[in-house]
Amino acid sequence: MSPEQFVDNLISGVAQGSVYALVGLGFTIIYTVTRIINFAQGEFVMLGGVFSFLLFSSVGLPLPLALLLAVLAATVVGAVLYLLAIRPARQASVISLIIITIGASTFIRGVVGQIWGKDYMPPLPHFSGDNQWLWIIGITLVVMVALHLFFSRTMMGKALKACSINRQAASLVGIDARSMAFTSFALAAALGAIGGAVITPLTAPHFRMGLTLGLKGFVAAAVGDFRSQVGTVVGGVILGIAEAMVVVLDWGPFASAYKDVIAMLVLLLVLFFRSSRGAAQEAAS
Amino acid sequence: SESETIKIGALFDVTGPNSPLGTPEKQVVEMMETQINHAGGINGVPIEVIVYDTEGKEDSCVSLATRLIEQDGVVAIIGPSSTGESLAVIDTVDKAQIPMVSCAADERITIPVGDSIWVFKTPQTTYMAVQEIYSYIQDQGITKIAIMTDTKGFGAGGKKDLEDEASNYGLTIVSNQSYDNEETTNWDPFISKIENSGAEAVVCWGTNPGPALIAKALDGTGIPFFGSHGIANTKFIEVAGDAAEGVIFPVGKMLVADQLPDSDPQKAVLLQLKSDYEALYGEGTCNTFAGHAYDALKMVQMAVEEVAPDKETLTEELKDRKAFAAKIRTEIENIEGFAGTGGVFNMSPDDHCGLSKGCMVVVKIVNGEWVWLQD
Amino acid sequence: MLRVEKATAAYGRVTVLREVSLTVNDGEIVTLIGANGAGKTTLLNSIVGVVPIKSGSIWLDDRQISGLQPHRTVGLGISYIPEGRQIFGSMSVMDNLTLGAYSQCSRNHLSTLGYIGWFLRRPDVRSNLDMVFNLFPVLRERQRQQAGSLSGGEQQMLAIARALMSSPRMLLLDEPSLGLAPNLVKDILRLLARLRDEGFTILLIEQDAAAALKIADRGYVMERGRIVIEGSSRELLGNDEVVQAYLGKTRG
Amino acid sequence: MLSRVRGKWSYLAIAALLLFLIIIPFKWFLGQYTVILIFIGIHTMVTVGLCLLMGYTGQISLGQAAFYGLGAYFSAVLTKTHGFNPWLAMLVAALATGGFAYAIGFPIFRLRGNYLALATLGLGIIMAVLFRELDQFTGGPTGITGIPYLSIGGFTFDSPFRRYFLVWFFCLAVLLVSQNIVRSRTGRALRAVHGSESAAESVGINVAQFKVKVFVLSAVYASLAGSLYAHHITYVNPSPFGFLFSVMVVVMAVVGGLASVWGAIFGAATVRILSDEILLRFGEWDVIVYGLILVLVMVFMPRGLFVALKEAYERWRLTHRQRGAEA
Amino acid sequence: MSGPILETRGVTKAFGGLVAVDNVDVGIEAGRVTAVIGPNGAGKTTLFNLITGVYPVSSGEIRFDGVPLDNMPTHKRAALGIARTFQNVLLFGNMTVLENVMSGQHPRSRYGFLEAALRLPKSRREEETITLNAIKYLNLVGLGLYAQRDALSLPLGQQKLLAIARALATEPKLLLLDEPGAGLNRLEKQELGDLIRRIREMGITTVLVEHDMDLVMGIAEWVIVLDSGRKIAEGTASQVQRDKRVIAAYLGEEVE
């Protein structure tokens, strides 16, 4: 393989990983504020993709507007999910809330399949020219920087973080923990939907597409222990690159059919390394 | 009263991973149920098709099959949609002695017949399609091919046959990759692998959307794309867009029904089904999967008519369901020369699929339409 | 300023507060004394809304605040320093203080999205920050340190400072001296007296009843969810029952 | 004293449940539900293990399907390809799966943070691919057909009626063993670990070892269930052992209630009966209604059906007694 | 007196740049009540954590009963006879009061997985002993009446007693109590003092960290003072209380 091709594949892997990272950041945000692992995160991705397609192709809106409205619509769904399913469950433990998100995800998926059909939809056109990967990486970078600024430089960002550290203490300084949870769901939905929207030119939107993209996002977020944004991005990008490289190498046990095995093993190794280094640091310090 | 309907069970994956197959299958049997009953049922007795959604789960499929047999009292089952589910319920229908006509393609469902004499299937077997497309490729003077197969059942079956048959057609597989249909979005590494292998053509075995996305990704490399009968629907053309142009694949005759010579025994059936189905569910919706379920139900209907040529015998038969089911099975096994959508079926005690070479054709997509490539 | 009228509260089926009534007037320190499990913490929790009351009412000036959620009562000018400090351990000292002023900022939700630096430059926030840094100079030095790595006493100072950042009119403190070295206990009590002189109203729970009564204006004694004795500090210090049950023998 | 009363109550309930279970598969009672109940029994076994694991490590496992699949595939391959006696195959499967869980348990539980979810998810994904790709052993995506039935002496479990008793024998044994463990020194140690790890260490409990122990136990349960599945359907293929099954087990565990091992039955039964009975009425809307029901159950019975039913019963008894006292 | 049951030699613990325990030598006489005092952040809890093996020492050596502990994990030390309570109590919230104490008996019982799973007679016999012992320790701390309550529904003071009962149930030789008196009122502290005296009479060596000087003066036969990780003084309570450095660093001047 030529170095040029190698770089091309690296870029596509990074871009693919960026999408995982976007989805994963949604997991991270909800988890940090509420301790819920949101299994409906994949559905936000799906809504981003499906709505983008519908608004663009069926409604006929200009592409940028279609994408924007799709993300907004998914955000609204995220907010409504919180209001209708999470918020009423006052007595519920975190694990019960997780099951609620599983139920909600089945529900959302079913509704979309029922209303807009269960078959695949055509991909959107590339945002411009033939360089969707660059768009994806660019948009992810912008989102990440914005998110970082949001969490480190605004009061609301700090308040979200405070909720995660100590909910009761947060309410005692005047933070409405429930409105923060609401915000986190809306924000997570937006991130997921952005992931879904940017990948739509490269895939066929479909009512079940959230299952696998959600899973990959989950893996990315889990590498960051559902807390660390940096860890999530690193996890997502490693996953994306590992997947691409396994296919490119296509050698012996690293055949393309084992893509997921290799990618998971790489991630678990990273995890063990990170964790043992963490333990070593703790012991040394 | 209860015994006054003929109950037929159907198991389709309507909401699971194979919902693009299960949905038309369900729709076609619902349509046929109405049609048959509209025409006074079978010999004056209405039929009732009970359709359950298996969600693509083997265990659900087994308990739903039992439910059809034990609770609903069906005399035959059509479906399931997928190979795995079909193989999973064989034991159940075999023990209960109820005939089943599967809509899944894998040859292991009916070979060897000795595993269960109660099981039949309608779709063409994969190696028939492989043979069709390979002989076409050979005719183009191509010798080096890359194969891309879905990791799931349909693609894996194709992979095996593609590998086995290649040398018979003077073909060398220079790149052999599998992909996960539901999750792959980054096709670039696959494509660059193919480009590096020196392949003159890509043969891709899978169902939507993988092949369409691969065709799209291949667009511009100049390497021609050959598909399987898994892409025999308008969705492929929609999803692949311009890249669908020029794609060639083997398929049952449904797609090119209007191009068939009038002498073709299947032509009338195909055109009829197509116009009925599309009148109900929309232009361009009829596909080969609907055809598989059509053939299955049709065979059951024919067998029932054979067992009970008039209303009295039928009413009599309905009293002993077990015996009736056994007779239906025998009659399905005796079906001969039935021109269905998938081909002309000649069932026999050693062949529970009943199709032979020639039931498939090679088509090419030209201007978004399927064109029959007559030799 | 604060009036609790016949408040009753329970955890599940266990009633913990039984018709508790109490008042705290403007500018005084009132202390709450009682054995373990008497319900002191629960009373404070009920006042701020962490534990809802079942009957009775709670008034801040002329406004009924029972039923409000904690984040609303903070907005009304009550600051609560709960049992166990509850600082945000993995955030910096400065972030903890900034969040203390959250209620100053959140009146208009959009403004919480603004750059935090602008907010900290607001005159009222600025002056609060100066005040707490003057009260606790060590916090000014440790602005950047992680709050969780402060020593116990410093953490307690931070908890008090954070509570002051919201420009409260009233402070509720639950055992601020818990786990502090004797010299720090003295410092904190001295500080509370000073705050009272600056116009704050304070409701204080303290196990060391003798020390608490020394700085308080009035006191209440709770037993099993009821107020059993109330009076000025002097009266309580002279009350035999109180001396026997809570003050014990004093050492020289 | 309190516990003795509670004990008597639970023995009575268990006896009633047993009787009910025994008569179910007869034609004159609920015979048509035999097959569903077989699956409920099999799923209950997997779920009990997860209840123990989640209840005591406080973390989600998303990989139970892997152990379930290992049990099924070991049984299938050993009996079909190597001609093992099915019982022996089942034992080997359980031991091998348990050993495997033990080997991976130690590194997993040494990780800090919520990594059990990721590690088990990874395990599930890896195993799913291996089931599919190691086709010389597993038959690839189309799997292995013609797995023999279990039999004792000349008695073969070749009908659902017979297999029903087989499966429920195992299921109840697993439940009983779990119940015993929960109430023992080991169970207390596990609960201590859940309550506070540092405190558990301080009273001499080897936290890591106990976590691995439950993990292994849950794997063995799943493996047994998998073997029973294989000998029930007589066919295995990769798709029942994927991620979605793992998620379903989590749902079953929580819907039933993590607080008690008996919750597992309720969870498995609810999910199974919903999808194979009740939701059939909703046609294509089934998944939508399923999602909705799941949300509602958790909103209104956040601690699971078992606890909700128990509380309802206690409330009923209380008002009943009050009324009795008034009269 | 039979010589030191626990000895530390040059024990040091650093967290990054911060030396929490700095080259500390202490000897704990068997059968005696020893108090460790010192300002907040002096390293008292850290010292306990080193003795129980929560953290490994950065350098130095700890000997228990003459045996060097090295890298022995916490649960093994507990089995050897080192028990403790925590500054933040740490009860098992998912258990009743009685079960909390029963789990303390863990290192003193043997029966395992299999016996438990099948409820073999051995398991039942041992369970009985465990229960009886647990009740004994509960009565000792005066919580016998609350056996069936949920542990966390007790008020803080009783929770602290429960934690002591749980530690006693491990049948230790050495008991480490981290601020047992914090959050108790004067009367309750007096009762706590009595309890510690009773524990001493059982022959258990007790070390406590405590900020309440009245309590320390009342029960401690030996006092060790830490400041910034270093041992700055040791002696009887009254000796220590007069020590200038101790007054400056810790006690503060009396305010009147």
Ligand SMILES: Nc1ncnc2c1ncn2[C@@H]1O[C@H](COP(=O)(O)OP(=O)(O)OP(=O)(O)O)[C@@H](O)[C@H]1O
């Ligand atoms: N979360 C809870 N669930 C059940 N009961 C509780 C809970 N919290 C407190 N209690 C009970 O309520 C009663 C009052 O507790 P509270 O904490 O208000 O007492 P307190 O006077 O503050 O005692 P302390 O001096 O220990 O802080 C106690 O009997 C306690 O057992």
Ligand SMILES: Nc1ncnc2c1ncn2[C@@H]1O[C@H](COP(=O)(O)OP(=O)(O)OP(=O)(O)O)[C@@H](O)[C@H]1O
């Ligand atoms: N895990 C840790 N990481 C970093 N620093 C720590 C850690 N544990 C303790 N420290 C630091 O070590 C010092 C000693 O802490 P320690 O808890 O031993 O104090 P202490 O004497 O028990 O104080 P107190 O009376 O307040 O409980 C403190 O400055 C503390 O911040």
Ligand SMILES: [Mg+2]
């Ligand atoms: Mg309190």
Ligand SMILES: [Mg+2]
């Ligand atoms: Mg300490």
